[in-house]
Amino acid sequence: MAHPEWTRLFQVTAKNLKPGDSWQLEFDENLMPNCKKPGWKKCIVSTSARHKCSECGRGWSSNKVRVACHMRLSYRQGVVKVRPFRQNCKECSEAPMEKPSITSENIEILLKNVVEKIRIKCYNEDLGKKSKPFTRVDGQSPHEPAHCEACMQGICPRSRPFS
Template sequence: MAQLEWTRLFNIQADNLPPGDSWSLEFDDKLVPDSPNHGWKQYIRNTSARFKCTWCGRSWPSNRVMVVFHMRLVYGKGLVKVRRFRQNCKNCTSAPMEEPSITSENIDILLENLVDKIRMKCYHEDLGRGNRPFVNLDVKSPHEPAHCEACRYGICTRS
């Protein structure tokens, strides 16, 4: 369900890319941060999301949800692979890692920033602007690295 929303919003944002090339988005949970394959470019960004434990039903917000994109353009065909990093419940022992639930607004912001990165890295445009910030959630408890998949990879933005 969420993947359809990502694809729909990506297709809207991709209309801002130079005409003539076709771009597609796919999810790849095997992407390794900081190790894009030869010829691929990387973009890493954090956002806000909610998580829900499939075991106990507990839910929690996080403003430290990492998303990794690998992109390339070859012979007019552009491909973006995306991996959303997961978190697990601190109350359940051996709880499974849960997918983040990111609002459409924050998905749109992520993809708008991604398209800017594609224009810079694949088309060598100088846009002269930074990332558009994501919309924060009201988070009461501190980030817990032991329950964060991105922390395990050493890419989390925790301070």
């Protein structure tokens, strides 16, 4: 996952937020989706991605990839911390969790949805619309909660409803 691409796309997408405010995107592998610090807002966005097992080389696609975001605006400086959740191979025992590979098109859609959440949660705007849907990948297998880090954290709709 190319962090510079995410950062570039976020800057393009966030440029139309309130003039004079600046926003930055940070990746945080330790971000706990349901454990936010005081003053931070949270959102969970969904996308599709491909994964590849580093043990056996098997690849798979998923339309159930979750990205947790914590955001804060303080003194005109905004920060969004993001953590894409991983999945592991169902074929390998003791398989490591693998990071998702998300297309540029879906990163852009995901970040537009995050900026909408910033407008709602940090600027109290009433946008009155739903998030833009991501481009789905062809998947032959059903979602497997036992191999999904988001399910293990309780933030996947397959594990329970979330906000």
